[in-house]
Amino acid sequence: xxxxxxxxxxGAPAVHAGVADNVLTRxxxxxxxxxxxxxxxxxxxEGHFETAFVEHAYIEPEAGYAMPVGEGPxxxxxxxxxxxxxxxxxxTARVLGVDPSRVRIRPTACGGGFGGKLDVxxxxxxxxxxxxxxxxxRIVYTRTESMTSTTxxxxxxxxxxxxxxxxxxxxxxxxxxxxxxxxxxxxxxxVANRVPVHGMGPYKVPNARVHTRAVYTNDTPAGAFRGFGVxxxxxxxxxxxxxxxxxxGLDRWxxxxxxxxxxxxxxxxxxVLTHSAGLPKCLDALKPDWDAALARVARHNADxxxxxxxxxxxxxxxxxxxxxxxxxxxxxxxxxxxGTLTFFNGAVDIxxxxxxxxxQIAADALGLPPQAFRMVVGDTDLxxxxxxxxxxxxxxxxxxxxxxxxxxLRRKILALANAGPHAKLALDGPRLTIADGDAxxxxxLATLPASAANANPVLSLxxxxxxxTNALRxxxxxxxxxxxxxxxxxxxxxLEGVGRWDPPTTPLDANxxxxxxxxxxxxAQMAQVEVDTVLGTTKVIEIVAAHDVGRAINPTLVExxxxxxxxxxxxxALMEEFIPGRTENLxxxxxxxxxxxxxxxxxxxxxxxxxxxxxxxxxxxxxxIATAPAILSAIRHATGVRVTxxxxxxxxxxxxxxxxxxx
Amino acid sequence: xxxxxxxxxxxxxxxxxxxRPVLVLAGGTDxxxxxxxxxxxxxxxxxxxxxxxxxxxxxxxxxxxGAWRIGALTTWSDVIRxxxxxxxxxxxxxxxxxxxxxxxxxxxxxxxxxxxxPAGDGAPNLLALDASxxxxxxxxxxxxxxxxxIDGYRHTQCRPDEIVTAILVPKCSSAxxxxxxxxxxxxxxxxxIVMVAGVIxxxxxxxxxxxxxxxxxCSAVPQRLHxxxxxxxxxxxxxxxxxxxxxxxxxxxxxxxxxxxxxxxxAAALALTRDLLRELAADKRRRAA
Numbered sequence: 001x002x003x004x005x006x007x008x009x010x011g012a013p014a015v016h017a018g019v020a021d022n023v024l025t026r027x028x029x030x031x032x033x034x035x036x037x038x039x040x041x042x043x044x045x046e047g048h049f050e051t052a053f054v055e056h057a058y059i060e061p062e063a064g065y066a067m068p069v070g071e072g073p074x075x076x077x078x079x080x081x082x083x084x085x086x087x088x089x090x091x092t093a094r095v096l097g098v099d100p101s102r103v104r105i106r107p108t109a110c111g112g113g114f115g116g117k118l119d120v121x122x123x124x125x126x127x128x129x130x131x132x133x134x135x136x137x138r139i140v141y142t143r144t145e146s147m148t149s150t151t152x153x154x155x156x157x158x159x160x161x162x163x164x165x166x167x168x169x170x171x172x173x174x175x176x177x178x179x180x181x182x183x184x185x186x187x188x189x190x191v192a193n194r195v196p197v198h199g200m201g202p203y204k205v206p207n208a209r210v211h212t213r214a215v216y217t218n219d220t221p222a223g224a225f226r227g228f229g230v231x232x233x234x235x236x237x238x239x240x241x242x243x244x245x246x247x248x249g250l251d252r253w254x255x256x257x258x259x260x261x262x263x264x265x266x267x268x269x270x271x272v273l274t275h276s277a278g279l280p281k282c283l284d285a286l287k288p289d290w291d292a293a294l295a296r297v298a299r300h301n302a303d304x305x306x307x308x309x310x311x312x313x314x315x316x317x318x319x320x321x322x323x324x325x326x327x328x329x330x331x332x333x334x335x336x337x338x339g340t341l342t343f344f345n346g347a348v349d350i351x352x353x354x355x356x357x358x359x360q361i362a363a364d365a366l367g368l369p370p371q372a373f374r375m376v377v378g379d380t381d382l383x384x385x386x387x388x389x390x391x392x393x394x395x396x397x398x399x400x401x402x403x404x405x406x407x408x409l410r411r412k413i414l415a416l417a418n419a420g421p422h423a424k425l426a427l428d429g430p431r432l433t434i435a436d437g438d439a440x441x442x443x444x445l446a447t448l449p450a451s452a453a454n455a456n457p458v459l460s461l462x463x464x465x466x467x468x469t470n471a472l473r474x475x476x477x478x479x480x481x482x483x484x485x486x487x488x489x490x491x492x493x494x495l496e497g498v499g500r501w502d503p504p505t506t507p508l509d510a511n512x513x514x515x516x517x518x519x520x521x522x523x524a525q526m527a528q529v530e531v532d533t534v535l536g537t538t539k540v541i542e543i544v545a546a547h548d549v550g551r552a553i554n555p556t557l558v559e560x561x562x563x564x565x566x567x568x569x570x571x572x573a574l575m576e577e578f579i580p581g582r583t584e585n586l587x588x589x590x591x592x593x594x595x596x597x598x599x600x601x602x603x604x605x606x607x608x609x610x611x612x613x614x615x616x617x618x619x620x621x622x623x624x625i626a627t628a629p630a631i632l633s634a635i636r637h638a639t640g641v642r643v644t645x646x647x648x649x650x651x652x653x654x655x656x657x658x659x660x661x662x663x
Numbered sequence: 664x665x666x667x668x669x670x671x672x673x674x675x676x677x678x679x680x681x682x683r684p685v686l687v688l689a690g691g692t693d694x695x696x697x698x699x700x701x702x703x704x705x706x707x708x709x710x711x712x713x714x715x716x717x718x719x720x721x722x723x724x725x726x727x728x729g730a731w732r733i734g735a736l737t738t739w740s741d742v743i744r745x746x747x748x749x750x751x752x753x754x755x756x757x758x759x760x761x762x763x764x765x766x767x768x769x770x771x772x773x774x775x776x777x778x779x780x781p782a783g784d785g786a787p788n789l790l791a792l793d794a795s796x797x798x799x800x801x802x803x804x805x806x807x808x809x810x811x812x813i814d815g816y817r818h819t820q821c822r823p824d825e826i827v828t829a830i831l832v833p834k835c836s837s838a839x840x841x842x843x844x845x846x847x848x849x850x851x852x853x854x855x856i857v858m859v860a861g862v863i864x865x866x867x868x869x870x871x872x873x874x875x876x877x878x879x880x881c882s883a884v885p886q887r888l889h890x891x892x893x894x895x896x897x898x899x900x901x902x903x904x905x906x907x908x909x910x911x912x913x914x915x916x917x918x919x920x921x922x923x924x925x926x927x928x929x930a931a932a933l934a935l936t937r938d939l940l941r942e943l944a945a946d947k948r949r950r951a952a
Binding site: 655 | 852856931
């Protein structure tokens, strides 16, 4: 069975016994009364939309090695690319049939993941091979092996219907979306549960109904991919916004500005946006570019019958963190007797820069410069569980844990000196100086008693709910580990700070009502394209992206995320289509090259989120979501073709142009 | 085990070729990805390799009496850097669009036509240049016109004991210009959906004296557009594009695949041919001005 139609057809065979209808998960959202909403409206638009399998195409194919430790062997250490070391540990241990404490996962340095490294790939293979052979084992996937065996973005079949009153205010929104999850669950439930919250877009909608299904098929497994189904849904809701604007004679920017969620608004999930909600500011930032581009395009088109230009705009929102589920992060900072300051950071930096951002947060909160820290990153033996590098959560969730850990350590330092909260710290070897106004006190760390953390480095962490893996290991006779931990923490720990943070959310009820996320990222993007109406090719000339990130902890990294997201969004819109068994290489499967990328202008909007560290929210997935719909909007503006299927390959656009009689 | 031959003399290479089945490797840019793709699906078969890259005398472009000789180890980068007349402008454009710089540095023009992919960028250009292929065995040499060399889908007239040693391109008048247009779903590093190569000679009145046009990716074997070529002769180059008709592409047999539909390919071939003629005429006018 290929595709959701096959799998949902009456009498279709069940992919898994016990799931007779092939539906893995259903997601729902219901608020108000869509029937009344549609009936009261001045304009209604609806449409069917289709998206393809998309490959992550990270630069680093899966690679790693495993080492057996001790006779037996006692343990297995796996060094591999991942976005979720603690989940890897659980799954690898399950495959080996051993306690998770006997598996150590050490993530390799960044190589890109985009969700594709959220599932295990090589980790259990390596562990089993090392276990059986009792020898070190390594593996490197070729590109073909990587593309053949790892998950893809869920292809979506979406129907949506949207209504607005005469002024353009949304009256009702409905969506039914089916996601092809392939033969395995992977992150299908996450997609089915996240999309209902976001399906109508970042707008005030009094009446909404969204039904989603993740459907088993015999296709390639679909899993996590930057946006968890929201990029697919955004293509539907943004096309309908353009439809409504067209029907009501409104400017496409104006109808979005009119409906944009703002401070104090209630989302269709029933959540009041009490704080950071910067979409109006994002749209306002774009407005001069929008007006200028419309005028520029009109001038160009007056004299260019073949190469038509167009401008499009699209909005997005995205909840940071897991949907209505706990997803805590724990961070730890220690100060050694010799003055070694160590940041134990379990968040995997998959290339987005969390190691930099979290260090900046910790340094600012502690009051010592980033270069004073030694980093221990993402090692299940040495760092606590920071949760997955996914869901745009590491800056927001782990950022708070890092802030709390640093504040905890700072509090302990200040208490030693009886200093006030604004005291300045300086660290020079074992000499820690605390200056509070005119008073200054130097502490020789070497004279301090060893912290209880030395006897059991993770005891204090267990108070926060962390499984005491080191203690477990010692009980099993792994004597050298304790020594290594204390060595990795500096000579001997004299002070430590621990921070745990879990975003305040509530589970969603049967109607999708609740507080699924503590905060949302918002964005508006504008695209300018040129379409060769004879050949059906599209060149994106410019993207202007305005993103509300709460606070840009590291503006360069934020812009990097936005640029990369735009590249992936452009690929999704124009060229990326994974066909199982046919495109497992990067010459048949196309991703944008430097020559396909437009000029990008970014506006960083900082509508501070009080829950976030220093006001920050996530940007990893928000970067991508508005790009494809903005490009589709621009193609429509240029040509009149309302695109409902991506990617818009040249032959598909040519076909559509021919039907309109313009090719 | 795979046997990897890397002889340092042409006679040795020809002897190996005559004695056993081997896959000839020049730059390796087609051989390696094909092997990796098979291995990715668990197919570990591999042929013995005859690597000719150490054979002396096969690399470079030389002017001989009446023809240019492009040695079999001449890379795309060599083509880009060579001082060549305007009849090669299309070939140079193709060279710049094949893969990235690393591929252009290793991949050879001869290897490209021996792979004989319908989407190979070399073949339409060599058709438009009216090239011939020099095939060598231990017993001697023969010359096969490019129009006959690729005789089927990924198939050539190169026999098991032969090695392509050179591509021969007849010299044209200085009023001859080449051009090449490639259509892909992205800007760089892309396999062509359709491509058109053309070499046009104009007379002093700017009328077309001779035209050779070829289309790739629209049939198992790249096709010359003989009917169109005949229709263009003696016509003003400035308005040549207007003479292009759908019937001129009747011999194309495009397929539906992941890169494009058959009707789209047919329409794009026509549009690109018109574009190519327009751009050649405009270029001529620009140069004259």
